[in-house]
Amino acid sequence: MACILGAEKPKINYPLFWEYKIILDASTQKREQIDEILKGENYKIDFSRFSNGGKYMSFNVSVFVKDDLHRNEIFERLKAHFKYVL
Structure with a gap:
């Protein structure tokens, strides 16, 4: 099945843990x-890895989100402090 950009928005069944x-x-x-930014949220952080040269390190962050608005608000809070948030 092909993915068509701009087609129907995927259905997300909230609440759930969303991965960043x-x-x-x-x-x-x-x-x-990260802990300071997510204070008051239900979340889990796991170290992922260092980049080849050790200049960067990455973390997998799982946050319990209630809805689209909450999921996007968490993303914006993280993006305001870190250059790369996926």
């Missing part, structure tokens, strides 16, 4: 910054 990948600059940013 956050990439930090290893020399200036710390994992604790």
